[in-house]
Amino acid sequence: GDSVTQMEGPVTLSEEAFLTINCTYTATGYPSLFWYVQYPGEGLQLLLKATKADDKGSNKGFEATYRKETTSFHLEKGSVQVSDSAVYFCALSLYSGGGADGLTFGKGTHLIIQP
Protein backbone atom coordinates (compact mmCIF):
# COMPACT_ATOMS: atom_id res chain seq x y z
CA GLY A 1 0.00 0.00 0.00
CA ASP A 2 0.89 3.66 -0.09
CA SER A 3 3.17 4.92 2.66
CA VAL A 4 5.22 7.89 3.81
CA THR A 5 8.47 7.69 5.76
CA GLN A 6 9.97 10.64 7.58
CA MET A 7 12.54 11.16 10.31
CA GLU A 8 10.75 11.23 13.65
CA GLY A 9 13.10 13.21 15.81
CA PRO A 10 12.95 15.17 17.92
CA VAL A 11 15.13 17.38 15.80
CA THR A 12 16.75 20.12 17.86
CA LEU A 13 18.38 23.11 16.17
CA SER A 14 19.60 26.52 17.16
CA GLU A 15 17.87 29.62 15.87
CA GLU A 16 19.02 30.65 12.35
CA ALA A 17 20.24 27.14 11.54
CA PHE A 18 19.45 25.43 8.23
CA LEU A 19 16.66 22.87 8.39
CA THR A 20 16.11 19.70 6.41
CA ILE A 21 13.42 17.16 7.27
CA ASN A 22 13.58 14.12 5.02
CA CYS A 23 10.45 12.55 3.54
CA THR A 24 10.21 9.63 1.12
CA TYR A 25 7.13 7.93 -0.17
CA THR A 26 5.86 4.73 -1.77
CA ALA A 27 2.82 4.96 -4.00
CA THR A 28 1.22 2.92 -6.77
CA GLY A 29 0.51 5.96 -8.94
CA TYR A 30 1.49 9.63 -9.10
CA PRO A 31 0.55 11.21 -5.82
CA SER A 32 0.21 14.78 -4.71
CA LEU A 33 2.55 15.59 -1.83
CA PHE A 34 2.01 17.82 1.19
CA TRP A 35 3.64 19.15 4.30
CA TYR A 36 1.35 19.91 7.22
CA VAL A 37 2.42 21.61 10.46
CA GLN A 38 0.92 21.16 13.92
CA TYR A 39 1.66 23.79 16.55
CA PRO A 40 1.21 22.83 20.21
CA GLY A 41 -2.44 22.36 21.15
CA GLU A 42 -3.70 23.01 17.63
CA GLY A 43 -4.92 21.10 14.61
CA LEU A 44 -2.86 20.56 11.48
CA GLN A 45 -2.37 23.36 8.97
CA LEU A 46 -1.35 22.96 5.35
CA LEU A 47 2.17 24.36 4.97
CA LEU A 48 2.89 23.64 1.31
CA LYS A 49 2.11 21.22 -1.48
CA ALA A 50 3.24 19.95 -4.88
CA THR A 51 0.99 18.10 -7.28
CA LYS A 52 3.40 16.84 -9.94
CA ALA A 53 7.03 15.90 -10.43
CA ASP A 54 9.59 18.76 -10.21
CA ASP A 55 7.03 21.13 -8.69
CA LYS A 56 8.34 23.18 -5.79
CA GLY A 57 5.99 24.11 -2.99
CA SER A 58 6.89 27.08 -0.79
CA ASN A 59 5.39 29.01 2.11
CA LYS A 60 6.68 31.02 5.09
CA GLY A 61 10.31 30.44 4.02
CA PHE A 62 9.86 26.67 3.79
CA GLU A 63 10.39 24.84 0.50
CA ALA A 64 10.04 21.27 -0.78
CA THR A 65 10.58 19.87 -4.27
CA TYR A 66 8.70 16.84 -5.64
CA ARG A 67 11.43 14.44 -6.78
CA LYS A 68 9.92 11.54 -8.67
CA GLU A 69 13.25 9.84 -9.38
CA THR A 70 14.08 9.57 -5.67
CA THR A 71 10.41 9.46 -4.47
CA SER A 72 11.20 12.25 -2.05
CA PHE A 73 9.74 15.54 -0.81
CA HIS A 74 12.25 16.91 1.69
CA LEU A 75 11.32 20.03 3.65
CA GLU A 76 13.93 22.81 3.90
CA LYS A 77 14.25 26.23 5.46
CA GLY A 78 17.31 28.43 5.32
CA SER A 79 17.08 30.05 8.74
CA VAL A 80 14.72 28.68 11.39
CA GLN A 81 13.11 30.68 14.19
CA VAL A 82 11.89 29.67 17.63
CA SER A 83 8.34 30.10 16.32
CA ASP A 84 8.95 27.24 13.86
CA SER A 85 8.95 24.75 16.74
CA ALA A 86 6.15 22.31 15.91
CA VAL A 87 5.44 18.84 14.58
CA TYR A 88 5.75 18.52 10.80
CA PHE A 89 3.88 15.85 8.84
CA CYS A 90 4.64 14.74 5.31
CA ALA A 91 1.61 13.32 3.50
CA LEU A 92 0.49 12.04 0.12
CA SER A 93 -2.79 11.73 -1.68
CA LEU A 94 -3.68 9.65 -4.71
CA TYR A 95 -6.75 10.55 -6.72
CA SER A 96 -8.40 7.42 -8.08
CA GLY A 97 -11.06 9.03 -10.23
CA GLY A 98 -14.26 8.77 -8.27
CA GLY A 99 -12.87 6.87 -5.33
CA ALA A 100 -11.62 8.32 -2.11
CA ASP A 101 -8.37 10.24 -2.03
CA GLY A 102 -7.65 10.70 1.61
CA LEU A 103 -4.30 11.63 3.05
CA THR A 104 -1.66 9.09 4.02
CA PHE A 105 0.56 10.65 6.68
CA GLY A 106 4.07 10.03 7.89
CA LYS A 107 4.53 9.68 11.64
CA GLY A 108 5.54 13.29 12.12
CA THR A 109 8.80 15.05 12.99
CA HIS A 110 9.00 17.03 16.19
CA LEU A 111 11.13 20.13 15.59
CA ILE A 112 12.54 22.10 18.52
CA ILE A 113 14.31 25.41 17.88
CA GLN A 114 16.42 26.77 20.73
CA PRO A 115 17.19 30.50 21.04
Next chain:
Amino acid sequence: EAQVTQNPRYLITVTGKKLTVTCSQNMNHEYMSWYRQDPGLGLRQIYYSMNVEVTDKGDVPEGYKVSRKEKRNFPLILESPSPNQTSLYFCASRRGTANYGYTFGSGTRLTVV
Protein backbone atom coordinates in the same frame (compact mmCIF):
# COMPACT_ATOMS: atom_id res chain seq x y z
CA GLU B 1 -13.98 32.88 9.96
CA ALA B 2 -13.68 29.65 7.98
CA GLN B 3 -13.21 26.83 10.42
CA VAL B 4 -13.86 23.30 11.57
CA THR B 5 -15.25 23.14 15.09
CA GLN B 6 -15.00 20.06 17.25
CA ASN B 7 -16.53 19.48 20.66
CA PRO B 8 -15.57 18.68 23.28
CA ARG B 9 -11.85 19.50 23.37
CA TYR B 10 -11.23 17.09 26.23
CA LEU B 11 -13.27 14.11 27.37
CA ILE B 12 -12.69 11.44 30.00
CA THR B 13 -15.17 8.59 30.00
CA VAL B 14 -15.56 5.02 31.20
CA THR B 15 -15.46 1.84 29.20
CA GLY B 16 -18.76 1.06 27.49
CA LYS B 17 -20.45 4.43 27.89
CA LYS B 18 -21.62 5.68 24.50
CA LEU B 19 -20.29 9.05 23.42
CA THR B 20 -20.43 11.39 20.45
CA VAL B 21 -17.80 13.87 19.31
CA THR B 22 -19.32 16.59 17.17
CA CYS B 23 -17.74 18.22 14.13
CA SER B 24 -19.11 21.15 12.17
CA GLN B 25 -17.67 23.17 9.27
CA ASN B 26 -18.85 26.50 7.87
CA MET B 27 -17.15 26.35 4.46
CA ASN B 28 -19.76 24.33 2.55
CA HIS B 29 -17.20 21.58 1.97
CA GLU B 30 -18.40 18.31 0.48
CA TYR B 31 -15.67 16.11 1.94
CA MET B 32 -15.24 15.50 5.65
CA SER B 33 -13.05 13.03 7.50
CA TRP B 34 -12.07 11.81 10.96
CA TYR B 35 -8.49 10.95 11.95
CA ARG B 36 -6.95 9.67 15.14
CA GLN B 37 -3.42 10.60 16.17
CA ASP B 38 -1.34 8.27 18.31
CA PRO B 39 2.32 8.55 19.36
CA GLY B 40 4.61 6.74 16.94
CA LEU B 41 1.75 6.05 14.52
CA GLY B 42 0.98 9.49 13.13
CA LEU B 43 -2.53 10.17 11.85
CA ARG B 44 -4.79 7.42 10.60
CA GLN B 45 -8.12 7.89 8.89
CA ILE B 46 -11.17 6.45 10.65
CA TYR B 47 -14.08 7.34 8.36
CA TYR B 48 -14.72 9.82 5.60
CA SER B 49 -17.71 11.28 3.82
CA MET B 50 -17.74 12.55 0.26
CA ASN B 51 -21.14 14.21 0.65
CA VAL B 52 -24.46 14.05 2.51
CA GLU B 53 -25.53 10.45 3.20
CA VAL B 54 -22.28 9.13 1.64
CA THR B 55 -19.80 7.67 4.13
CA ASP B 56 -17.08 5.05 3.93
CA LYS B 57 -14.47 3.36 6.09
CA GLY B 58 -10.93 4.58 6.37
CA ASP B 59 -7.97 2.60 7.65
CA VAL B 60 -9.10 2.06 11.27
CA PRO B 61 -12.93 2.06 11.42
CA GLU B 62 -13.46 -0.67 14.03
CA GLY B 63 -15.40 0.55 17.04
CA TYR B 64 -16.57 3.79 15.41
CA LYS B 65 -19.67 5.00 13.60
CA VAL B 66 -20.39 8.19 11.70
CA SER B 67 -23.35 9.87 10.05
CA ARG B 68 -23.70 12.69 7.53
CA LYS B 69 -27.27 13.93 7.56
CA GLU B 70 -26.32 17.52 6.84
CA LYS B 71 -23.45 18.92 4.81
CA ARG B 72 -21.95 20.87 7.69
CA ASN B 73 -21.98 18.18 10.40
CA PHE B 74 -20.08 14.91 10.69
CA PRO B 75 -20.31 13.42 14.21
CA LEU B 76 -18.12 10.56 15.37
CA ILE B 77 -19.89 8.00 17.53
CA LEU B 78 -18.29 5.49 19.88
CA GLU B 79 -21.08 3.09 20.84
CA SER B 80 -19.02 1.17 23.43
CA PRO B 81 -15.67 2.90 24.01
CA SER B 82 -12.67 0.86 25.08
CA PRO B 83 -9.29 1.96 26.49
CA ASN B 84 -7.57 1.34 23.13
CA GLN B 85 -9.66 4.21 21.74
CA THR B 86 -7.86 6.64 24.01
CA SER B 87 -6.38 9.03 21.46
CA LEU B 88 -6.35 12.52 19.97
CA TYR B 89 -9.07 12.87 17.34
CA PHE B 90 -9.20 15.35 14.48
CA CYS B 91 -12.01 16.23 12.15
CA ALA B 92 -11.09 17.72 8.77
CA SER B 93 -12.89 19.01 5.70
CA ARG B 94 -11.99 20.09 2.21
CA ARG B 95 -13.55 21.18 -1.06
CA GLY B 96 -12.89 19.20 -4.21
CA THR B 97 -9.91 16.87 -4.25
CA ALA B 98 -7.15 16.57 -1.66
CA ASN B 99 -5.02 18.94 -3.77
CA TYR B 100 -7.00 21.83 -2.30
CA GLY B 101 -5.73 20.99 1.17
CA TYR B 102 -7.65 20.13 4.30
CA THR B 103 -8.89 22.36 7.11
CA PHE B 104 -8.49 20.62 10.45
CA GLY B 105 -10.31 21.14 13.72
CA SER B 106 -8.39 21.77 16.94
CA GLY B 107 -8.73 18.20 18.14
CA THR B 108 -10.53 16.21 20.84
CA ARG B 109 -8.42 14.43 23.42
CA LEU B 110 -10.35 11.36 24.54
CA THR B 111 -9.40 9.19 27.50
CA VAL B 112 -11.30 5.95 28.13
CA VAL B 113 -10.71 4.42 31.57
